[in-house]
Amino acid sequence: MLDIKWIRDNPDRLDAALAARGAESLAAEIVRLDEERRGHLKHLQDLQSRRNEASKEIGKAKASGDAARAEAVIAEVAAIKAAIQEGEETERRIDAAMTDRLARIPNVPLDEVPIGPDETANVEVRRVGTPRAFDFPVKEHFEIGEALGLMDFEQAGRIAGSRFAVLKGPLARLERALGQFMLDLHAGEHGYQEVVAPILVKDEAMFGTGNLPKFAEDAFHTTDGRWLIPTSEVPLTNLVRESTLDEADLPLRFTALTPCFRSEAGSAGRDTRGMLRQHQFYKVEMVSITSQETSLAEHERMTACAEEVLKRLGLPFRTIVLCTGDMGFGSRKTYDIEVWLPGQDTYREISSCSVCGDFQARRMGARYKVAGDKQARFVHTLNGSGVAVGRCLIAVLENYQNADGSVTVPEALRPYMGGLTTIAKAG
Known part of the structure; x- marks a missing residue:
């Protein structure tokens, strides 16, 4: 606000x-x-x-x-x-x-943000890694998963309808491994405090992060008046709602691995095959609470933390800065990280890191005291995917696929997979 x-x-x-x-x-x-x-x-x-x-x-x-x-x-x-x-x-x-x-008024973009109507005006900042040259026809993730007998959309449809997936065996373990790997990296090396937070929240929490009232149709509402979180940005950012912090305690950095739920309103016909756009998915989120003077530097740091996930996994990616017409409601500046998907022969978003200034803090009543100042200031908040687990699973399947239909497990994930090096069809 x-x-x-x-x-x-x-x-x-x-x-x-x-x-x-x-x-x-x-x-x-x-x-x-x-x-x-x-x-x-x-x-x-x-x-x-x-x-x-x-x-x-x-x-x-x-x-x-x-x-x-x-x-x-x-x-x-x-x-x-x-x-x-x-x-x-x-x-x-x-x-x-x-x-x-x-x-209902969106945040004011920083002066440095490129002006443009949509994604066509986004600006690439850097590109890391070289896409692999395959000597066989590449497949998309759902073709790989279904051929392995470990990814089932028909069963999911009978249980829950469209935009859900059932993962089995080593593919289910691979998704779990990705989430644990990301949590360990952010909590163990990047200085984020791991948090287990509610995934059902009240109106005030959704309002605080800017999800209400404007985006009510994008979220799932329960019969008792709560909301299923679209991302753990909601509970993590609200950890400081209605509080006054000391500047000496900033920045606060939180991370969480949670299921996320989105109605995908307005996305009919988009990415209907596979796991790219689901109603339910796992994501590791990063949230930072900073002073007003340090938020921009924290934005660069947060983006680097998300990029490090892909570097460790050996996944090619590019980082872009979103233009004014493509950035989120509460953001002042956003970096999107797009991972290379050989099955689609393109880069697709896997992380979005945004600095919000005091936009969310005003909605939450989150302030901090500066030594010598009588009046408290609003904190600055930042959030970023570190990263979307389901989309990272897609990227691993497509980038590490083999001619025989098997998938090589990236080295960084093998300790989480019990030493398994390859996922192949059973029998």
Whole structure:
């Protein structure tokens, strides 16, 4: 959520930022609501002041024996009380309208973010690794998994419907190995604290990270009013909600391996084959809570941590900076890491690392104290995939496939696979 004072002082900058994102102009409406709210609050304050003065006048009138004056002022106080009650209801209505409008405004991109309408304007930052040259026809991951007898979409469909998969045997273990490998890397070498957090959360948690109200249709809602998390960014970032931290304790870094759930609203017909776009998938998430001065450096660090996963696995990838029209709702700048998928002969997103500034902190009420300063500041928050486990499984299957249909297990994963070096069809 943006600072209303900043919007009031910079309406043209807000509209320029929204235009760069391809969003409608909203500054005039927000400023109008703000003026209405401040004017109404001034009116309520004036009423309260008059009520206080009138209460004193009643005592004076009674003391002087002026019963008529006392009765008149008593009637005035009663009318003022009714007007204040009505005005407080109006205040709640204006506040609700203001909060709802502010909650739907995306974050302001950093000046360095490339301007463009969609993914065609994204800019490649670096490319790491050389795609393998195959001397046999390459297959996509679902062809490999099904041929091995270890990936079953028909069974999953009978159980849960489309966009689910059943993994079996060493392929199920390979997915588990990937998640454990990533957790060990981030917690053991990158300084993130491993967390087991709820995967069912309340409205306030989803609102805090910007998933509500705008993206309600993208998430699954339970019958008791909770939400299945679309990513563990939600519970991890909310670990600091409604709290005031000491600057000396920053940065805080959290990581978690969780199932994630997405309705994939609006993705009909996209990536319907295989595991690229699922309703349920595992992901290792990284979240950082920083001071305002260190968040940009932390963004570079976080992105490097995600890249290291792919380097250790020997998977070619490229890192791009997203343009204004392609970046997420709460982000000020986003790096996407795209892994090479030989079965598709293209790079596909496997991680997205974003710096959000104080956008989420304002929604959560998360602050920190600076030594010598009386007023607390809002923390800056960052989140990134470290990485999507299902998509990493896809990348391993396709990049390490062999002519006989088997899959070589990357060296980094072999300790997690009981020493297994190759996944082959049983029998």
